[in-house]
Amino acid sequence: MFSLVVSATNWSLTREEPFRFVGLANFAQLFGDKEFWQYFINTGYLMLGMPIAIAGSLCLALLLSQKLRGVVIYRTMFYLPSFTSGVALLILWKALYNPQFGPINAALGPIFQWFGGQAPEWLLSTKNLLGLHAEDIRLVWAQFGLGARDAMIFMGIWISIGGSNMLLYLAGLSNIPQELFEAAQIDGAGPWATFRHVTWPQLAPTTFFILVMSFIGGLQGGFESARVLTAGGPAGTTTTLAYYIYTKAFEEFQIGYASAVSWVLFIIIAVVTLLNWKFGSRETNDA
Amino acid sequence: MKWVFAGAFVLLCLLAIPAYRGSHDPVTAGKTRIVWISDDNPVRKGQIELFNKTHPSIELKIDPTNAGMEKVIVQSLAGVGPDLFDCYNPFQLSAYVRAGIAADITDDMLKAGVDVGKIIWPAVKVTCVRDERAYGFPCNAACDAVWFNKKLFEEARIPYPDHQMTWDELIALAKRLTVREADGRAKQFGLLCDWWQWQSFIAMWGGSIFSADGSQCVVDSPEAIAAVQFLHDLIYVHKVMPSPADEASATQGGWGSGTISFFSGDKGAMAFGGRWWLCTLRMSKDLRSGVMPAPFGPGGVYRGYGRSTLVSANSKNRAAALEFMKYLAGPDYNQLLNDQGDALAPVPAYCQGERFLHNPEYPQETDNQVWADAMAKGVPDQVSPYVNGNLANRILTKQLDLVKNDQKTAADALRSAAKRINEEIAKGRAMAAAAGVAGRAGTAEKTGGRP
Structure with a gap:
């Protein structure tokens, strides 16, 4: 609530002008702020990996719910990234993405060369798979490729596949009544039909919960990786709304404006969550 | 189970005591x-x-x-x-x-x-x-000068520099000292320079970021554009300096910055840097280095x-x-x-x-x-009383990233930056006028006061 009050002020820690209430001026400024929209798009772009991460978690949970020898060890190994220090993981990925000496380019380099191209520069490049322009909100062919934003997505997928989503799916799978599988077997259903008509519908509440949480996490995310790996660059392409709030508040000391951005982010998250509930819960109940 | 939790709680409390004592180092009496x-x-x-x-x-x-x-x-x-x-x-x-x-x-x-x-x-x-x-x-x-690695000069059979060169002479020398593998990858660079030293080049070229009274951003002046374009060309035209990809292989910045590591690791024959490198370079026992004055730009000064x-x-x-x-x-x-x-x-x-x-x-x-x-x-460095320095720096960094990655010319990038910073200055001046004060800071703050 304090930040809501602050968002209606021109509060700056460096006292660039006398403190006063400015009403909705910060919000009005924000909607005309090209950077805000650019970073909003960055935030959305980084969430493109979300469906793959969720599907990956489900596949992994299905594999790890099998009665295999040493399954506990496998589960622990896949969960390792979730309890390893975030900064340590990020530094590891920075080394993996090194364009000259990183193992990723060592593996991909020959493939790209075979096609007559060059291996991506990953964290140093503004290119992306949608061809988003580095400065303006438009698409350009010259920007098509793999760059810092995509590097963040791939890293995020790797980290989240074996994380809490996998655990939630494992819990969801263990709660499906065994009778349903037995009935499907008696009816002659194969593995795919069993998954489609039994497992997937039974996991719908879990999937819905994961989807809601992923949206919330995605909209709030990107700070740690941008801070450690790219400082929001190159040219602001990995700056997310969360990182922008930090920059405005603690680098440029515009606490009032940063509070306004925070509240707009909160409203976006609330609206997306409500839409998820409205449409998602209906689908879940239908299932 | 409740005894396990109670035991764990007591253990944590006991561990907190030495942790607290360790973090609160008592002041010596008197x-x-x-x-x-x-x-x-x-x-x-x-x-x-x-x-x-x-x-x-x-x-x-x-x-x-x-x-x-x-x-x-x-x-x-x-x-x-x-x-x-x-x-x-x-x-x-x-x-x-x-x-x-x-x-x-x-x-x-x-x-x-x-x-x-x-x-x-x-x-x-x-x-x-x-x-x-x-x-x-x-x-x-x-102020920066040019470090040189005596071992690499000896290997190239080039005498140590003994006078202040022009930039053309230095580039020619750097080309001779850049060694590449058969696949074109650089084994050793002729010249090293941290990209954040762009301000030094602008100063050397006689340019500046703000006008004398700080009321305008003039980083799009011909001098400043020429300085940044020169820095870009050292990487992409003369190919004597590491590209961003080469730089990524070095360590983090700060007092043990990547360029210092490159230089002390015999990866660069010459390097543009300050005397503050010395405390780190001394740690490399095998390094034998010398220093020559940096070439003058058109401005005849250093940052x-x-x-x-x-x-x-x-x-x-x-x-x-x-x-x-x-x-x-x-x-x-x-x-x-x-x-x-x-x-x-x-x-x-x-x-x-x-x-x-x-x-x-x-x-x-x-x-x-x-x-x-x-x-x-x-x-000295300059500042405008009408714009937040960190904001101006972020705008410039964003544009200079594009120059460094060879995606934009120095002229285009610096014009974009100047336009954006001048918009911020205009806002700052309007705010100052509305508040009835002389400047955004409320004082007649002047810039560096260059000689």
Whole structure:
């Protein structure tokens, strides 16, 4: 609530002008702020990996719910990234993405060369798979490729596949009544039909919960990786709304404006969550 | 189960006791403790030890974990800030003063016989003196010159440079000293330079970021564009400097920055850097280096920079903090700093004579006069009172990233940056006019005052 009050002020820690209430001026400024929209798009772009991460978690949970020898060890190994220090993981990925000496380019380099191209520069490049322009909100062919934003997505997928989503799916799978599988077997259903008509519908509440949480996490995310790996660059392409709030508040000391951005982010998250509930819960109940 | 949880709780409480005691190092009886927020450069230890030795009633402790402008401001405003903290540029000084956390020490220093603005290198005055009022004292001062690796020169059978070259001569030399593998990958670069030194090139080319009164961003001037384009061309046209991809292979920035690692690891024959590299380079026992003056750009000057320590307005130990300021101005510290090689001593009077020129511990270092001569030609960084310095820096960094990645020409990038910064300046001036004050800071703050 304090930040809501602050968002209606021109509060700056460096006292660039006398403190006063400015009403909705910060919000009005924000909607005309090209950077805000650019970073909003960055935030959305980084969430493109979300469906793959969720599907990956489900596949992994299905594999790890099998009665295999040493399954506990496998589960622990896949969960390792979730309890390893975030900064340590990020530094590891920075080394993996090194364009000259990183193992990723060592593996991909020959493939790209075979096609007559060059291996991506990953964290140093503004290119992306949608061809988003580095400065303006438009698409350009010259920007098509793999760059810092995509590097963040791939890293995020790797980290989240074996994380809490996998655990939630494992819990969801263990709660499906065994009778349903037995009935499907008696009816002659194969593995795919069993998954489609039994497992997937039974996991719908879990999937819905994961989807809601992923949206919330995605909209709030990107700070740690941008801070450690790219400082929001190159040219602001990995700056997310969360990182922008930090920059405005603690680098440029515009606490009032940063509070306004925070509240707009909160409203976006609330609206997306409500839409998820409205449409998602209906689908879940239908299932 | 409840006993397990209770046991774990008791164990954690017991472990918290030594942790608390360890984190609250008691002050030695009869001493006043002052806390200095600074970086943890290894040479800092010697500087602190000398102060504590010469001031037995004071205990100076460094706190590197809270370095960062945002932490200093927030903690100080909350009443838990340090007694002393570092300041790297005029924008930071301006922000600290406006935030009310930098103490005006002008009169105290004058009483002690120290006229801060007059005894220090002019180029670093902007980091501790504002509107002719002193808020701290510089810890060091630097202008860049060109380091060279004697071993790589010998391998290339090229004599050591012995005079100040032109940039054309230096580029020709750097080309000869750039060695590539059969696949084109550079094994050794002719010249190394950190991209963040773009400001140095703008200064050398006679350009500037802001107009003299700070009312306009002029980073799109022909001089500034030529300077940044020149830096770009060193990478992409002359191919004597590492590209961003090459740089990514080096370590993080700071006092052990990537370029220093490249240079000390025989990956660069020459490097554009300051005397502050010396304290790190000395750790490379096999490195034999020399120094020559950097070529002049059209401006005939070098960019001066440095680090000052300011006294907190909220310090409860102001007298002890002032003792530290006097220490920074005195011979003990200045001579120690020159000996340590942490850039140049802040007081020019100590950067001359046999004591400075020939350190008996390092007889091979015979180039100290080069650093003092360069410093005499140093010009200060600039600031505009109408725009937040960090915002201006972010706008510039964003555009310069595109130049560095060869995605935009220097002219296009700097014009975009200047346009955006001038929009911010216009807003700042409008705000200042509305508030009825002379400038955004409420004072007639002037820029660096270049000679």
